[in-house]
Amino acid sequence: MEKIEPLTFLLIVVNALVTYKGLKEVVFLNTFSFNVDKILINKDYKRIITAGFLHVDWMHFSFNIITLYFFGSYLETYLNPFLFLTLYTISLVGGNLFALYIHRNHSDYSAIGASGAISGLVFASIALFPEMKIGLILFPISFPAWLYGIAYVLYSIYGIQSQKDNIAHEAHLGGGIAGLLFAIVIKPMVLTTNYIPILLIIIPTLIFLFLLIKKPHFLIVSNPFSRSKGFLTIEDKYNATKVSKEKELNAILDKINKKGYDKLSKKDKERLEQLSK
Numbered sequence: 001m002e003k004i005e006p007l008t009f010l011l012i013v014v015n016a017l018v019t020y021k022g023l024k025e026v027v028f029l030n031t032f033s034f035n036v037d038k039i040l041i042n043k044d045y046k047r048i049i050t051a052g053f054l055h056v057d058w059m060h061f062s063f064n065i066i067t068l069y070f071f072g073s074y075l076e077t078y079l080n081p082f083l084f085l086t087l088y089t090i091s092l093v094g095g096n097l098f099a100l101y102i103h104r105n106h107s108d109y110s111a112i113g114a115s116g117a118i119s120g121l122v123f124a125s126i127a128l129f130p131e132m133k134i135g136l137i138l139f140p141i142s143f144p145a146w147l148y149g150i151a152y153v154l155y156s157i158y159g160i161q162s163q164k165d166n167i168a169h170e171a172h173l174g175g176g177i178a179g180l181l182f183a184i185v186i187k188p189m190v191l192t193t194n195y196i197p198i199l200l201i202i203i204p205t206l207i208f209l210f211l212l213i214k215k216p217h218f219l220i221v222s223n224p225f226s227r228s229k230g231f232l233t234i235e236d237k238y239n240a241t242k243v244s245k246e247k248e249l250n251a252i253l254d255k256i257n258k259k260g261y262d263k264l265s266k267k268d269k270e271r272l273e274q275l276s277k
Contacts, residue, residue, distance in 0.1 A: 003073060004072075004073050005072065005073040005077060005081075006076075006081070007072075007076050007081045007084060008068065008069065008072030008073045008084075011068060011072065011088065012065055012068060012072075014053060015053050015055075015064070015065060015068075015114055016061070016065075018032075018053035019053070019054055019061050022112070023055075023057070023058075029054060029112070032046070032047060032050035032051065032053075033047065033050075033051050033054055033110050033111070033112045034047050034051035034096055034099070034100075034110055034111045034112060035047060035109070035110040036100065036103050036104065036106055036107055036108075036109045036110070037107045037108075039100060040100070040104065048093055048096045048097065048100070049092060051096060051112045051113070052092040052095075052096065052112075052113070052114050052116060052117055053114065054112035054113065055113055055114070056112060056113070060113060064113065064115060064118050065114075067118045067122065068114070068118055068121065071118075071121040071122060071125055072084070072088075072121060074125070075087065075121060075124065075125065075128075078128065079186070083186060086182070087120060087121065087124055087179055087182050087183070088117050088120065088121065090120065090178050090179070090182050091116055091117045091118075091119065091121065091123075091175040091176070091178045091179040091182070092114070092116050092117035092175060093178075094116065094120065094175055094177070094178025094179075095115070095117065095119065095120070095170070095171035095172065095173075095174040095175025095176075095178065096111075096116055096171055096175075097174065098170050098171065098173065098174025098175075099111060099116075099170035099171045102170045103170070111171065113171070115171055115172050115175065116171035116174060116175025116176075116178075117175055118175070119152075119171075119172045119173075119175040119176035120175045120176060120178050120179025120180075120182070121179060122148075122149075122152075122176065122179070123149060123175075123176040123177065123179040123180040123183070123201070124179040124180060124183035125145060125183075126145040126146055126148070126149040126180065126197065126201070127183040127184055127187075127190050127194060127198055128183050128187055128190060130145070130146065130190075130193060130197060131144075131145075132144075132145040133145065145197075146194070146198075146200065146201070149176075149197065149200075149201045150197070150200050150201055150204075152172075152176065153173065153176070153177075153201055153204055153205055154204060155169075156172050156173035156176070157169075157173065157204065157208045173205070177201075177205055180198070180201065180202070248271070248275060249272070249275045252264070252268050252271065252272050252275070
């Protein structure tokens with residue numbers, strides 16, 4: 001059993017506590033989960049980070065934490081606690097920002113999980129330790145880390161493009177590439193010792209990003225440069241929300257004019273207080 005380093009242990013504990021709280025209290029989960037409209041319209045940017053400590057169930061939690069346990073302590077020792085925490089944070093934020101870009105026109109999209117941060121740790125390890133082997137949980141099989149990275153990138157790109165499942169491929173890919181780039185920045189010598197696997201991971205990602213920007217119809221997402229039928233821009237959604245709130249407020253004020261404030265229901269009084277803020 002590998003020795004667990006202090007910061008890795010702390011991240012595991014924080015993930016466990018926040019996940020427990022989220023699974024126990026729906027309000028807490030909804031307050032801190034990743035949600036496109038809450039971030040872009042309400043400017044609730046904390047969700048980009050807090051969503052990375054929540055999980056949908058304990059199985060989801062276990063898979064992420066097992067990976068954190070095996071890769072975290074090794075990276076924390078090799079880099080130092082500060083660089084390790086920076087790597088973890090950049091990967092988490094990078095993954096969710098990429099997911100936010102992909103789903104910017106999908107107002108009801110939401111997600112939770114540490115997968116972006118965990119993917120960053122795995123990809124950083126691929127860059128830093130070219131001879132590393134990566135095994136599959138529950139299967140006695142291992143692969144060269146670089147081969148796993150290439151397969152992972154291609155699978156993530158396919159998952160984003162096909163939209164056939166509920167896996168947050170965007171956060172995985174964004175977090176993984178963010179972690180890989182951070183590893184290159186802090187240890188640039190890997191570009192001379194491990195440049196072929198790194199290029200094999202980076203090139204398909206750059207091609208995908210080029211297609212994403214230049215040919216948005218490549219994905220099943222709306223064109224960021226035009227108003228596609230069935231989708232609203234952020235400005236449209238903000239204005240629609242504002243108009244809806246004004247109508248709701250006017251309806252409550254009409255009730256007050258006709259019957260008086262004391263005749264309002266408890267629900268109307270609470271809503272009036274919310275709308276007045």
